[in-house]
Amino acid sequence: MSKQTPIRADRNQITGRHYTFASRMAKTPKSFIREILKVTANPEIISFAGGLPNPALIDVDGIRKAAATVLEQEGRNVLQYSTTEGYLPLRQFIADRYKKRLGLSVSPEEILITNGSQQCLDLIGKILIDAGDHISIERPGYLGAIQAFSLYEPVFHPIKLHEDGPDPVMLAQVLDTHPVRLFYGVPNSQNPSGITYTGKRRRELASVMRKTTTLFIEDDAYGELNFAGETMPSMREFLPDQTIITGSFSKILAPGMRLGWVVASREIMESIIIAKQASDLHSNYLSQRIAYEYLDQQDIDAHIRKIRTAYKNQCDCMIRMIAETFPESVSYTRPQGGMFVWITLPDGCSSMDVFENALKENVAVLPGSPFYIDGGGMNTMRLNFSNSTDEKIVTGMGRLAKVIRGLCGTSNSANSSKRS
């Protein structure tokens, strides 16, 4: 959407029987995904709707050993209150890994441990967004970020996402005409689209942003799950003082431990620490200690290679099924990593209709419109490949192809155009 028509929800208050809720509650979308996941909890349904890692790839045995060790050796300590910033050796591990993986210099003082990376988004909204402030986000953009930021009542300026990344001309135009506090993006294997920004595009975006005071919020939940392309530099390399990175152990270790982290310059970190302390004092210390013990004792690189190989196979299987069975008029992305493929149906073909008809065949998909803060995307949908076996992918995609052919066309082979 253009700068002329910023999106702003009504300021109407929700009035309860006895009390009035804060106006921000009227602006926060209920998670459509959450509602869909309730529908698809039935185990007979093959679900491509969620965003769960493959549970078979959680190293339960390694985590069990790590838990036993920390509780045996330091039980009284790991169960007590701890520091707001998080366990220092874990923060040092994360800093060392940035150096090793990306050649990026990060000090442990620039890292704070959060309850999963979703909490990073809440903390960032809390310290940066006043009601009415302008922020930018990819279009389509990650629903969890839309929800987290909406609670701080910003004006959203979505930036069109092309196959090589967000549109730099559109970003320049928005930044030129509004004091934009932050631009939120997922440069590696984006959620929902699966797109990875090219190196060229990263440099172009950095060059646009360098002239401004806008912060780039780099959500890097999927950077370690890059199974097909080269490893890309962090935006912090181009915008060292202007980038906040969010990271997660959910995709490489285990989601149930709720461990993520945020990387920010010391000045910003001071505010994040205050916000974190007011939010919940500190993150689960037992989990932090278990995670560090695991990372110290096990070969995390070998474990991540295993996840990458499995996800590549699952992704290839899904893409093959699309190419062989979907109508030609359907386009789709070819992810280099992450957990999602993004489908664009022909104009006028509704993904909500596909959702409803597929559900009758015991297959669940996620319609794409909730990822468009300004409406639109009615013919798009997100498919998750990480949480299904090849067998389920073949069966489920076969059924889905029939539904789509029935609703959107009759031809048999689809186009691998990345998205218009």
Place this chain on the structure above:
Amino acid sequence: MSKQTPIRADRNQITGRHYTFASRMAKTPKSFIREILKVTANPEIISFAGGLPNPALIDVDGIRKAAATVLEQEGRNVLQYSTTEGYLPLRQFIADRYKKRLGLSVSPEEILITNGSQQCLDLIGKILIDAGDHISIERPGYLGAIQAFSLYEPVFHPIKLHEDGPDPVMLAQVLDTHPVRLFYGVPNSQNPSGITYTGKRRRELASVMRKTTTLFIEDDAYGELNFAGETMPSMREFLPDQTIITGSFSKILAPGMRLGWVVASREIMESIIIAKQASDLHSNYLSQRIAYEYLDQQDIDAHIRKIRTAYKNQCDCMIRMIAETFPESVSYTRPQGGMFVWITLPDGCSSMDVFENALKENVAVLPGSPFYIDGGGMNTMRLNFSNSTDEKIVTGMGRLAKVIRGLCGTSNSANSSKRS
């Protein structure tokens, strides 16, 4: 403070080098406790400044067994993503315990698991407080609540706390003249004062509030640690639709697991769920499962009795030392439970001076002024007894008495007036 002079921090923004922080950040006090705890991390210091449970009373062995069981039997499940509301059997356990302890009817649907009870305060602020809204809090009031609510930019109306609870006349006056969204209080063994509201006072407060739309936020972190008085009814008994309760496993199980909960009517819970999901999706699922396994297998009542007995002894020891060694002009509370004694020095005697001089003697205390949102309390301080052995209490209080006698008076025996 009176209704004529509401407190409101400057709207000045903090301007960074590259970016502007949200105006709410200028209004949130940095935790003085946090800064003090850094000073007192030196193990040679006897600290009455913090608020830690006694680590010797954490059942490390029981928790280790529970962790081993859930990771062995259901590892892949307990490490996966889970529901926003929290593990249902744990919520059912909490509901059953309200029935058993207090005769209070609560359904599991009215309970959501949080990252410690501090997160309840953040979620409550998020769903209820718009910038400029009026809220009330005890004077002195819990610093963590002042911090959490400050981020939502309310106007605070402190209500004077007497030895039997908050002043109902002052509350009525404030509620009569302002649309007050919530009144936050700690009816059992209040932090910082150690005061427990009497039954009569609870009824008086309820009768004032029943005529309004103001919600009572009942922070009940210490209800289970009642070692000297009778068990008091929850405010929810008197104000069933108008009360939100916050609870915590930190004081009865282990703080490092960061498990608390919030109890609210279904209508309010709908908003809390949306806010929780946007904040961090859900609480640590591994810890929830460990906690439930522990509660299901171990005798939590026996464990809590052990904690109560120990804290009663530690509290008695501290009170005895005050009575025997502090000047007569010093008054203090006699807590029925919890972890704190509240000291009022003679007028003009500064607890900050006591803090500084005591630190030279390797004893740390917590000056009381940060608990007064409107200033004041310069002659008050909070002493924690839960995290010190009798030996340390005798040694530390002896040193503290000398410092106080040097600064505030010379007489040897103090008054047990509860507070003016």
